[in-house]
Amino acid sequence: MIRRLSQARERGIPEATVARLPLYLRALNGMSERGLATVSSEDLAVAAGVNSAKLRKDLSHLGSYGTRGVGYDVEYLIYQISRELGLTQDWAIAIVGVGNLGRALANYGGFVSRGFRVAALLDADPAVVGDRIAGLNVEHIDELEAVIRRRGVSIVVLATPAAAAQQVADRVIAAGITSILNFAPVVLSVPEGVDIRKVDLSIELQILAFHEQRKTDRMTGGAAMAEEWPEAVDL
Amino acid sequence: MIRRLSQARERGIPEATVARLPLYLRALNGMSERGLATVSSEDLAVAAGVNSAKLRKDLSHLGSYGTRGVGYDVEYLIYQISRELGLTQDWAIAIVGVGNLGRALANYGGFVSRGFRVAALLDADPAVVGDRIAGLNVEHIDELEAVIRRRGVSIVVLATPAAAAQQVADRVIAAGITSILNFAPVVLSVPEGVDIRKVDLSIELQILAFHEQRKTDRMTGGAAMAEEWPEAVDL
DNA sequence: GTCCCTTTGTGAACCGGTGCACAAAGTGAT
DNA sequence: ATCACTTTGTGCACCGGTTCACAAAGGGAC
Structure with a gap:
């Protein structure tokens, strides 16, 4: 054997x-x-x-x-x-973007439970910088690279508006990060060797809607829907 | 046919x-x-x-x-x-569980943008029932069936604690809902014909951690990790 | 040890999805 | 009309993953 x-x-x-x-x-x-x-x-x-x-x-x-x-x-x-x-080691994560979603993530217990520790919160808006959320001080995005280095961050969570996501991604990648969890509804382009995982709330809903529609279509027997443009549609 | x-x-x-x-x-x-x-x-x-x-x-x-x-x-x-x-029609969704995540979802613009409309917020905690969030009154979970019927809800988003998710799922399914988006970290068991989609934040992080570990392992050449139990581990 | 029962680990068939590569179909120029 | 060029739609080979089904391995009783 x-x-x-x-x-x-x-x-x-x-x-x-x-x-x-x-x-x-x-x-x-x-x-x-x-x-x-x-x-x-x-x-x-x-x-x-x-x-x-x-x-x-x-x-x-x-x-x-x-x-x-x-x-x-x-x-x-x-x-x-x-x-x-890899959960026997401690992973320091940074959350960029402290809007509603970022706050929810910062307070989400499920992260801490297994090997993950929210080590930093960052945002571009001066109105939220300095706020204390989930026991952490929100820091300014200008500090991004320094914070990553100082706190030993190895995974970054993007919870920014769509428009800012690519720019932030570029910066964290330049700072040496190779693992990103992206909540912003955009397709990020990243170099080889960088892992991106994407969570897209509205896409999940759209998939559900598709199946829901088919179910109700089938029940009402309404298989014959218009294939063509409706009469009046604003282009 | x-x-x-x-x-x-x-x-x-x-x-x-x-x-x-x-x-x-x-x-x-x-x-x-x-x-x-x-x-x-x-x-x-x-x-x-x-x-x-x-x-x-x-x-x-x-x-x-x-x-x-x-x-x-x-x-x-x-x-x-x-x-x-199925986005040419209007989908009324209900969010059950108005914690941090539920609030974030209620305020998330991406839902409204395409055919989806948050039609109801529900929670079991009397302290949040009655609050006004994203222009909606938070209703008590006792009203679940009535709200679903009254507002024509066809998709339910579960943002409850893990312990409550299955129970709420059973109720919404009994009320005729067949499409559920589940954020609670549990495996829901549902009857045939009900569509469940699951978004699990901590699972995504764990997958990233796996790949991150392999990357750093490879760099440090540390392929030979202990296969056995560490000396002292508390069972 | 031998027999019977349980449960793992896996070979092999199968299945859905991916991507190459190209014929078919269209546009525009002359 | 013909030719050169662009881009779609798809046949086909391939691949990762799933599932079945069963031999191999272990436990326990006697």
Whole structure:
């Protein structure tokens, strides 16, 4: 039996798997709190809302951490997933843009819970600079590069207006940041090697609207909608 | 019952395409504002941050709305995509949970811009019920079913604490809602036919952390991390 | 040890989506 | 009308990811 390297994982975890690991982690934490010692792939899959075969394959990418006939040790699996995701270290994040959304993010408990720490809040508006939000002083955007350096920020969250996002992105990237979570409704162009993830509230709603429309269309039998322009439309 | 429309679109638009249509729409709106009359698939693809072949295939699912040698008529395409997404009608949405996030969502301009209208805000906390936010009165969660009926709400946004989300979801579904946008960090279980979309802020951060860790690992050459448990870990 | 039961880990088929590359279709010039 | 040029729409090969289904592995009883 030839065991490759230490485990079956030669550092090539599929993107789809990575996206689900936080889900498993959350389910496992709930089980840990309820005192469960072990869990089967079936039970964990149900808790995470996925297919059990998929869960097993996902976990197999991390290594062979289960015991046949028994299941997975909850605490051990929490540790392994946390380590894989990099949550055993402390990540300092900066939030740029302290509007309604920025404030919500700053106060959002879910960040702090697992390895993330809001280390800085920045804004361009002099009216909010100096405000104290979630225990932090809002600093002026001019301080961006200095703050990133000083606080060891490695992930930046953009909650600015759309018009400012690209400009801020350019600056944080120039300052050495390579991971950005973007809430502004724009397509950012960034150099190779920089990871951008995008959360777009209105796009999610539009997707829902599409499906909702189809459902109601089907119920009213109104399959035949106008294909052409309506009579009067202002161009 | 043979349903088939005039064009090549027999009502089977791939999910991946649907998810990109809002992106195209946003890019097209920008072009419309700048006065562009037509746009090539190449230019639109760049603006939306996708491959041009993919864009053409996506649009071909809606119908044959381009002109070879010329491109697409901006206004016409805006209209067609809007109609396909169901944005030519007005969608009343209710936001349940008026914490930091709920407030941010209520004030978020991006919703109103395209077919969506925040028609109700609800919360369980008597301290916030009655508050006026974004021009709306916050109503008590007891009124949920009545408000949904009275205002013609068809999409519900959940911005409640995790513990309350499933319960609220059950109620809105019982009230006839079939489209839910969930911001609470829980896996909701819902009956067949109900569409759930989930936005999870901390999961996005965890995915970024994973990639960030790999980048820094690679730079420091630290490929050999401990596979086993650390010496002292509290179970 | 042997038998039976449970559950993992994975080979292999399948499926949706991507992107290349090109024929078809249109424009404009001459 | 013809030619040169542009750009769409799509056939096809490819790829990552999902799911099925089962052999392999472990536990527990006797």
